Amino acid sequence: MIRVDGLTTRYSKRDPEVLRGVSLSLERGRIGVLMGPNGSGKSTLLRCFLGLMKYEGYIHFDDQNVAELSPKKRARLFSYVPQAYVFPPSTVFDAVMMGRVSRFLFAPGAEDKRAVMNALEEVGMVGYAARNVAELSGGERQKVAVARALAQEAETILLDEPTSNLDIAAEANLLRLVRELAEKRGLSLLMAVHDINLAYSLGDRFIFLKEGKIAYDIPKEEVNATMLSDVFGVGIQQIDFEGNLYFVYERSEI
Numbered sequence: 001m002i003r004v005d006g007l008t009t010r011y012s013k014r015d016p017e018v019l020r021g022v023s024l025s026l027e028r029g030r031i032g033v034l035m036g037p038n039g040s041g042k043s044t045l046l047r048c049f050l051g052l053m054k055y056e057g058y059i060h061f062d063d064q065n066v067a068e069l070s071p072k073k074r075a076r077l078f079s080y081v082p083q084a085y086v087f088p089p090s091t092v093f094d095a096v097m098m099g100r101v102s103r104f105l106f107a108p109g110a111e112d113k114r115a116v117m118n119a120l121e122e123v124g125m126v127g128y129a130a131r132n133v134a135e136l137s138g139g140e141r142q143k144v145a146v147a148r149a150l151a152q153e154a155e156t157i158l159l160d161e162p163t164s165n166l167d168i169a170a171e172a173n174l175l176r177l178v179r180e181l182a183e184k185r186g187l188s189l190l191m192a193v194h195d196i197n198l199a200y201s202l203g204d205r206f207i208f209l210k211e212g213k214i215a216y217d218i219p220k221e222e223v224n225a226t227m228l229s230d231v232f233g234v235g236i237q238q239i240d241f242e243g244n245l246y247f248v249y250e251r252s253e254i
Helices: 041-051 071-074 092-105 110-122 137-153 166-186 196-203 227-230
Strands: 002-009 019-026 031-035 056-061 080-081 158-161 186-194 205-210 213-219 236-241 244-247
Touching: 019 041, 019 056, 019 205, 019 213, 031 041, 031 196, 041 158, 041 186, 071 080, 071 092, 071 205, 092 110, 092 137, 092 236, 110 137, 110 205, 137 166, 158 166, 166 186, 196 244, 205 227, 213 227, 227 236
Parallel strands: 031 186, 031 205, 080 158, 158 186
Antiparallel strands: 002 019, 002 056, 205 213, 236 244
């Protein structure tokens, strides 16, 4: 289980707090969704998991205090898929192999190469292994980023708006692929997503941030238009269509 207790951070001593006393938990194998307005602290929270931000408070993975772990051990717990990964010039195979760096000393072995090919197969990119990653489309590059995270074989995948630069079809396909792979491998996901309806179709637990604090930390079944309106500061309605719940802006907000 991931458990965050009283996490507070800022970019420098002179800056205001970005996160203020954040506490949450996520069980193994579950999909947690981070939502909130721009600047509410979603990306900052993920950066704390990765060890890229100093913070007060605690992040625990089971009985381990994450702050006390070496980068190599932390990489066994968390892999990362950013908004748009900037890969250095390389083949797709080598780009995914970068996810295995924490697993070998000087050069990758047979096990590392198998892990890379398995990850590429799972995202449907085996045929692209020898391609230059710079020549791929945005959706294809994000699949490579997901493969890289899978090849790392971490316990949890952190995703920070991984579909923000994709079209609607690529966005939906990528996030559904990630969910299917997480379920197949028994992984936990913690992802920051903007699209309310897409997030609702994927998530198990929803953590809403507002002004650096947890506004709501609830299971999917408790998400409603009232709390969404409160978090985002706009009128939102919920519509039940053929047994599925959807959220839309009120007419006055358009």
